[in-house]
Structures are given as structure tokens and as C-alpha cells.
Amino acid sequence: MKTEFKIAIRYIFSKHSFNFITIINFISLIGITIGVAALIVVLSIFNAFQSLAIKQIVGFDPHIKIESNLSAKDSSSLLKYLQNNSDIESFSQVSESRLICFKNNSIRVVNLLAISDSDLSFFNNLGPYFIVGNFTNERAVIKTLPKIAIGAGLADALHCLPGDTINFTTPSAIENSLLTGSIPNFYQAVIKGIFQSNVKDYDYSYVFGSYNLSKAVLSDKFQSSLIYEIRLNNLDKLEQITNKLKSEFPKANILNWKDLNKEYYNVMKFEKMATTFILGLIVLVAIFNVFASLTMTIIEKKKDISILRAIGATQNFIQFTYLYEGIFVGSFGSILGGLLGVLLCYGQTHFKWFRIDNTKYIMDSIPVLVNYYDVVAVVLLSFLLTILATIYPSMKASKLNIIENIREE
Numbered sequence: 001m002k003t004e005f006k007i008a009i010r011y012i013f014s015k016h017s018f019n020f021i022t023i024i025n026f027i028s029l030i031g032i033t034i035g036v037a038a039l040i041v042v043l044s045i046f047n048a049f050q051s052l053a054i055k056q057i058v059g060f061d062p063h064i065k066i067e068s069n070l071s072a073k074d075s076s077s078l079l080k081y082l083q084n085n086s087d088i089e090s091f092s093q094v095s096e097s098r099l100i101c102f103k104n105n106s107i108r109v110v111n112l113l114a115i116s117d118s119d120l121s122f123f124n125n126l127g128p129y130f131i132v133g134n135f136t137n138e139r140a141v142i143k144t145l146p147k148i149a150i151g152a153g154l155a156d157a158l159h160c161l162p163g164d165t166i167n168f169t170t171p172s173a174i175e176n177s178l179l180t181g182s183i184p185n186f187y188q189a190v191i192k193g194i195f196q197s198n199v200k201d202y203d204y205s206y207v208f209g210s211y212n213l214s215k216a217v218l219s220d221k222f223q224s225s226l227i228y229e230i231r232l233n234n235l236d237k238l239e240q241i242t243n244k245l246k247s248e249f250p251k252a253n254i255l256n257w258k259d260l261n262k263e264y265y266n267v268m269k270f271e272k273m274a275t276t277f278i279l280g281l282i283v284l285v286a287i288f289n290v291f292a293s294l295t296m297t298i299i300e301k302k303k304d305i306s307i308l309r310a311i312g313a314t315q316n317f318i319q320f321t322y323l324y325e326g327i328f329v330g331s332f333g334s335i336l337g338g339l340l341g342v343l344l345c346y347g348q349t350h351f352k353w354f355r356i357d358n359t360k361y362i363m364d365s366i367p368v369l370v371n372y373y374d375v376v377a378v379v380l381l382s383f384l385l386t387i388l389a390t391i392y393p394s395m396k397a398s399k400l401n402i403i404e405n406i407r408e409e
Helices: 003-012 020-058 072-084 117-129 152-158 171-180 200-205 211-221 235-248 262-300 302-310 315-351 372-398 402-408
Strands: 064-067 088-103 106-115 130-133 147-151 165-169 187-195 206-210 226-232 253-256
Touching: 003 315, 020 262, 020 315, 020 372, 064 235, 072 226, 088 117, 088 152, 088 171, 088 211, 106 117, 106 152, 106 200, 106 211, 117 130, 117 187, 117 206, 117 226, 147 152, 147 200, 152 187, 152 200, 165 211, 187 211, 200 206, 206 211, 226 235, 235 253, 262 302, 262 315, 262 372, 302 315, 315 372
Parallel strands: 106 206, 147 187
Antiparallel strands: 064 226, 064 253, 088 106, 088 165, 088 226, 130 187, 147 206, 165 187
């Protein structure tokens, strides 16, 4: 063991005196440990909630949406590209439209997503969310009517259940009827299933159906309502595939789920950054304590430093002595905090110490998802900040005036 490190350890754990500086060292150590552990736990909670939110959103939104205003040739090239791309799990041409639906005296504006009967398997991801009925390829209860699936919020607003029929029309049809005094055309559909995603936008305003309904309601506007919705095998390749599609088909309007939920996604990122910054102040205060304790140690040990210099210790020897002291506190506190944070997350995951009411929420305890890149980043950042905090005091210690300090003593 290097002599500088032995002296540094002796300064931290003095056998003969337990003074104010020693207390500050321990407070710094505890502060760094708690700060790092708190950061890891909070980041893990945010990761879990973000993952849950993304899972809910991606369960309904496509991974990539292509609003294709392309020529017939380019549309053919796009279709061939989608069919031959191994990264694409599935895709379908979807009719997307904004309609007005009503039942009895209840009226709502909804988003209709309709696909061909042969492609209904594209909506298989809705399966786990159905609370009543289903949305399979079976024929509707009323054979002559198109079948649809609606959200629980919309079903509650319209006071309907599977087997009931609701009416649809377009906003332009309502506008024309008001201008001409005529009755707008209404088109009926039968409810096959009711889903609950726990995402307000979907539960209150989304309707899933087939082309039969979309063609009937939209008429000549049906063709312009068609878009491509794409699902990927690996969501980690989202940006890569989106950029590739944009470069291959620059005339098409290509959006991924982050673009479709930009505000929501940005809020999640901002909340995580803001909380990280606030909790990071705990670590910064603890690191400032390291700076303060080193500075006070240097003032107290002026005589020791001067004697060491007088008997041949170099400036580097003195500088490294105090660097090692700060590095020991910082590294020990950072590593201990990292382990404590991971253990707390592990305990919450397996023993569910902090439970919540699962009759009101979709989980029975506070979720935790440890991202080990976050753990390593927090520990390394804390360690590097500690090193930076020790550089100035250690340099000052190495440049003390030997003769003046010995004379003062």
C-alpha cells in the first residue's frame, strides 16, 4: 500500500481523536451514499412507470404510421418494401377517420380505425384489454351490420353493451344537414367487444372496426383516409427504421409512436430529468462537504504537511495524499450507495414493501425497473464529481509555504 494512501486513511479514521473534521467526513460519506441510492431508486421507479406507459400506448398506437400521399408506383414500392423488411412484424392499410356517433340522446366524437376483414389479426394486440366480448373474425350478432370494438369510457357515455347498435355519421354530413335542412345519412354498427386500456384518449374516443363501416360512412372520401400502420419485431430499432423509411420515401408523412405522443413523451422525460436534478443536489451537497472537510484538514494539518515536505516529501506526494482521502470517501460512498439502491429496488420488486390499492390502479405495488446503465452512470458521476472536488484542496496543500508554517508552530 502506498504511503500517501496510508496517511489519507489515517486522516479519515483517526485512532486518537474524533473531531469535527472526522464528523464532516462521515456526514459526507453518508450523504453521498444516501444521494446515490435515492437517485437509483427514483430513476428505477420512473423507468418502471415510463415502461408501463409506453406499453399501454404502444398497445394501441402503431409503432410507425405512414400517411401515404404517394403515386401508384411509389405506393407499390412502399408495399414491396414493407413486405420484404424482416424488422417489420406486421403491417396493415388502415382507414383512419373522425366521426360522430350516437345512441339515443348521447352523442360523442370518435376516431374510427378500420381495416379489411382479412387483416383483423392486426388488432390482436387488443385481446388482453377486452373486459366484455371480443373482436374476432366471427360474424356480428346482426349479420347485416358491421362489427366494432369500443372503449369502456365511450361505452359508459353511450350506455351500451355488446350486441347493442350505435349510429355513425360524419361532421360534414351534420354541417350539410344544418345548411340544407335535410336529415343526414346515418350508418349503424353492432358492438362486439368493449376494451379498457386505462389510457383516457383510447377508452373514451377510439372505435375499431372493418372497412364495411368506413366505406359506408366515408363514401368517396374512403380512399384518402387510408394509411399504413406498422408494428416492429424490436422496438429498440424504432428510430433506425423510421429514418430509413424517411430516406426511402421522402414524399410520405412518416411518424413513429413518439411523434404521435410527443407531448406525453416529453412530459415523461422532463419529469425524470427534473427529479434527477433535484435529487442530484443531495449528492452535490455531500460532495461539497468533502471539499470543506479536505480544506479544514489541510488547515489543521499545516504542521504535518510542512514536516513531511522538510524531510523530503514532494509536492506530488502531498497532493496525492489528499486526493486519496477525497477519492476514498467518494468511491466508498458511491459504490455503497449504488449497492444500497439496487438492493432496495430488488426488495421492492420481490417483496413489494410499498403496496398500493389494486382495485383503483392497474398494479398492486409501486413498480421498479432497474436500468444498470443508470446505476453505472450515477455511481461514476458521483465518483468523478468527488475527484473534481478534491483537486483544488490537494493542490493548495502541496503548495503550502514550509518555512512560514514551521515558524508559526
